[in-house]
Amino acid sequence: MSTRHSREWERAVAEFLASSVDDSAREHGRAVVADVLAAAVAGSAALGVAGVARDAVFSGDEASILGTDRRAAPPQAAMTNAAAAIAQEVEEGHNTGGHVGAGIVAGGLAAAEANDVDGETFVDACTRAYEICVRLERAIFAMKDQMNDAIPWLVRNPHSTWTTVGPAVTSAICLDATAEELTETFRIAANLAVISMHDPYAEGAPARNFTAGFSAQAGVTAALTAIAGLEGSRAAIEAVYDPFEELLPDGFASQFETLGTEWAIAEHYVKPYPSCRYTHPPLDALREAIDVESVDPSSVESVTVRTFANATDMSHPEPETMTAGKFSAPYVLATYLCRGSVDLEGFTPEALADETVRSVAARVELREDEGYEAEFPESWGARVAVELRNGTTLTGSRDYPRGDYRDPMPDAEYRERNRVLLAHGLSGDQKDTARVDEALDALDTVAERPIRETVAALRP
Structure with missing residues (x-):
């Protein structure tokens, strides 16, 4: 050679x-x-x-x-x-x-x-x-x-x-x-x-x-x-x-x-939510807008998202499959408004068919923003305006999503995220805590042990 x-x-x-x-x-x-x-x-x-x-x-x-x-x-x-x-x-x-x-x-x-x-x-x-x-x-x-x-x-x-x-x-x-x-x-x-x-x-x-x-x-x-x-x-x-x-x-x-x-x-x-990262800046902006007070989904007149161009591709409001839901900003935002979280359970067939979530998703509109587009891909920003039926407008914005290297997830929160992921694949639930703890420890020490030991901990 x-x-x-x-x-x-x-x-x-x-x-x-x-x-x-x-x-x-x-x-x-x-x-x-x-x-x-x-x-x-x-x-x-x-x-x-x-x-x-x-x-x-x-x-x-x-x-x-x-x-x-x-x-x-x-x-x-x-x-x-x-x-x-x-x-x-x-x-x-x-x-x-x-x-x-x-x-x-x-x-x-x-x-x-x-x-x-x-x-x-x-x-x-x-x-x-x-x-x-x-x-x-x-x-x-x-x-x-x-x-x-x-x-x-x-x-x-x-x-x-x-x-x-x-x-x-x-x-x-x-x-x-x-x-x-x-x-x-x-x-x-x-x-x-x-x-x-x-x-x-x-x-x-x-x-x-x-x-x-x-x-x-x-x-x-x-x-x-x-x-x-x-x-x-x-x-x-x-x-x-x-x-x-x-x-x-x-x-x-x-x-x-x-x-x-x-x-x-x-x-x-890293990702706090199991969805396309283009949906994360709008979601974090929404959280900033509404987390200070409880919002009844039925009181939402509209949700307007302004963000970079690539993120506006995620605009389909009626996903039929798990992956489609993960690539739908309207669905992700509606899920958070209705459930208070975006997690693995939010993309099951039952969750995707939820009429309340689908109704809110239909009220979400994505628009390209020149300012956020100019900063992309160094920054992934978005701002959200939630119009309520009583005339109130709630707003929030993010320059980049949570989990970014400039805004890392807290260690305890990230470890819990991994615990949920491992439990989902290894046992389908989190009841077998010893098994999941073993897998978590294997990930934490992946650089200190033989790869075969790590892999063994990630099998049922």
Whole structure:
């Protein structure tokens, strides 16, 4: 195999992958790993994911399917676990982009378990992959905007090239790839993209979640084939990535000059609510508006949301499926007005059919705001005006949602969130407290114990 790098930025990637991870970055990496694993356990019980995990014909037994007692070959386990990680819409993400960690953690976990890797090695591998993927993501988002102007259907993310590179790189490190094999893994994965031509979030088909799963599966396979001797394409690196230099304001190559000195993972966010993060700024603004007093849903004349453009896509008011509900700002806000919370139980078939919630959702209107749009994606803001039938107007606003790195969730609240997620996937309720406590402890100490021990704690 050749180790010659066709571009300096590719050399910077290779050097970074061989470098150490500082303690602060490692702690952020541990938090990302724990967050994704909790989300994946909860997602293992989701419609579609649970059926595949239970009934699909898999081969091998080297890796676990989280939330179940099944085992499979690493690519198949990665596919199912990555789909589970995004199914409940509660996994972490990066402030200026998509859900970077889901594929990295779910895909790399399968390889780490198969090779009996220690927790620190796995966390460090995930942290390195995260840094590379955030930088690829910035360019791919810029490319995506141009593609969406040229084609009749909408290219959706976060299920694209960086979600293939992430699990590929993490897996290769966990499988003890040589420097040459790691270079070829990156080249193979960097020329792969599992693209959802149209992400049917408003419809909420469970197959939507498996686009992330197929990305992780492709990433793990890229690592396995590189270790088996397959070489990637240097020409593809040049042809695909050179044009990115003109797409980004500061250029593409410059993104990689800061590897190891600027840790993008420090700006990851966590989700207090199991719904698309675009629904969170309006929800937090609503909470600010009404939490000082009790509001009877029947007294609400209208709810007007002003926010950034991407969030206004979440405007469908009558979701029919779990995923559709998670991508509906009217439904999420109406749920909070009627139930006082937005949690996993708010997206069951019974909850989605609640006529009171549906009636309030029909009164919610989303409007693009130039100010919030100008600040996006550095800030994800919204303001809400609740008009009551008695003529009173209640208002609230947020510059960014709760769980943002600038407004992190309190530790106790976040730990309780994870407890609920783990209980949902492991037992369906929270009665088996000892079992859930064991799983919580495993997440807290994921960097200090062998990965096989952590995985064992996340199985029924």
